Amino acid sequence: MDLRIDHVTVAGRDLDRLTEAFEAAGFPVAYGGQHSNGVTHMAIVGFRDGSYVELISTLEDGAASPWWDSAIRENGGPCAWAVGVDDVAARTATLRDRGVPVDGPAAFQREREDGTLVEWDLTYLEDGDPGARLPFLIEDRTPRERRVQPTGDLASSPVQGVDTVVIGVPDLDDSVKAFETAFDAAEPTRSACEDLDATVASFPGLPVALARPRGDGWLADRVERFGASPAAYLLGYDADADHGFADCTAGAVGERAVEWLPVTHPVGRPYLGLVATDE
Template structure:
């Protein structure tokens, strides 16, 4: 199965603060509207390949969200990811046949600020919050450009879109087996990351890097607080014009899974960089 990242999610207590944090570094944000659950609303940072970052919070402060309640209430930041599929019924059935816990498909919707109704189908995989380790599946019912389009000047930006999801996991081998079972991910390449204080596992044909903490540190603390889930997202870039890139944190450059990473100066709400830029023309390790 070709894993095409549809979107990744960043959760926090205040949607306006999330939007400001992205806008302040040069990533334009567009309000996306309220979800049909009546509790959450979202904003979008849309890229030219069709992928996007979803910023999500509750409409009313202190409200309990049916999805990602912990990351929203505790300013957890990166919390979930989704992959786009053409035939969600068929893919859901295939994954169920592989022994993956499957919930769905089910239909969901939100209403944009211009009163446009957006509808899609979702299938949740595995246990726990949607998209916390295995991605959830999404397929549009209404035209895709109703749900997402490039925001601001990102239609012509060097940023292509969301390239890779970095997942914090407590057990590297167990997590790798889940991806092999579900998506035929194959044998991962092991590495290490000083910035994450973790051992990593990356796959040649899957847009994901697994990271297990070596011994204590912030990643171990995050796993204790929120469980396995995304800790960072890498955005692919295919141009060399630095003047048209978002603001980077000059103290946070490094590498991950064999690829050079420039980390953006988006620290809210977690207090550390969690959005990186990588060369979209390089293959994953």
């Protein structure tokens, strides 16, 4: 199955602080509005390929959230990813037939500040928080441009959008099998990653890399706190262009060179990287 990243989520206790951190790094952010649960609200960093980073928090500090409660309360940062589908009911049925636990599809909505209603359908995969290891599925009910548009000058930026989700996992073989079952993933390439102090499995043709901690560093601590969940997001940019961001730190994930952006809030370390692509 093809996987097209729809969006990735960054959670924290204070949406204003999250917004400020992204804007300070050079990303224009647009407030997205309140969710219909009456507890959470969100902001968007929208890219030209249609993908986006969702910044999410609770309207009231400390309120219990139905989604990613631990990540919000504990300033967990990266916490979820979603893939866009054209027929969420059909994809849900296929995954159910493959033995993947599914919950959905179900309808959701939020209201933008201008009063516009945005509606979509979701299916959650596996147990626990949505999009922690396997992505959740999303299909728009209302026109997609109501839900997301490129923010500010990102409409013409060399940065295309979200390219890869890096997921910290406690068991690499089990997680590889989960992706093989759900999405026909081919055998991944495995390599050591000093930046993450992990063994990384990268799947050909899929926008995901699995990272199993090798030692007792920050990734091991994160996996112990949150279980299998996103640890970093990589943004693709035009290989023949200057991405335009300053103060980056050179590194790598698996066999791919990464330039880590100076976005560290709320986790205290970089979790957003830039990778050159030919697309």
